[in-house]
Amino acid sequence: MSHVVLRRVSWMVFFGVALVGLGIGAVVAVLAVSAANGFREGWQAIPVFLAIAGFIGRIGNCKVIIRDEVLTVVNPLRTHILPKSAIRGVSVDGGGTLRFHLDQDREISSFAFGGSLIDHFVGSSGKAERKVEMWLRADRAESAAAAEAVAPQARWTRCTSADAAIVLGVVVAAVGGIWMAFTSS
Known part of the structure; x- marks a missing residue:
């Protein structure tokens, strides 16, 4: 991929x-x-x-980019680069916002999939959640060892x-x- x-x-x-x-x-x-x-x-x-x-x-x-071993969350001001091994789970909260769960109770929210009225009918946050979950499950054992040393990063969005x-x-x-x-x- x-x-x-x-x-x-x-x-x-x-x-x-x-x-x-x-x-x-x-x-x-x-x-x-x-x-x-x-x-x-x-x-x-x-x-x-x-x-x-x-x-x-x-x-x-704003978007979420899934690469081989890294997920990138592009928000208006900050971009978060999350290695697959650092992501403990993904969920959609009650308002429809897509959230990525990291260790130590840290969460990264995706502005691209923040809650919206249209999302309640279309379900785009739920679809994105399912795609990320499939990516997380794929080759999880191999990727954990390869990316263990890489920590999540944040930088200004360009x-x-x-x-x-x-x-x-x-x-x-x-x-x-x-x-x-x-x-x-």
Whole structure:
């Protein structure tokens, strides 16, 4: 198995539609405000859109990745890398959140499979739980000895497109602010 990516299809659809809708709304806002007050006022929707796009991108990037001996939980801010030997179990809590149980009563929750109204009808958290359980049971004895020395890790989540949108929004806001300061009457 090379890798399996688990994510909610409904999130991808929702965030894709939201991003396109906000993009169209931002263009309409820039054009409408620019027509009434000039581009000096209209450009301000651009950094707002970029910041929201970055936020949406980080949430839409959440997923669970299953590789041969490692499970990776990508959340909006933190990514958890869990060797198979460190995972004691997986469950879905009463609210529909997928949780990975580690030693010493530690738990890692998956934001991608947090509780949702749609999940109560579709059962995507339960399906993800079953896939992870099958992965955990497969070759468990061999993988425990191979990955015993590897501890779970956590690092900041990298999402190039979302981070680029946020940085570009800050740059546009700074350049626009400087431009407005130098061109004010």
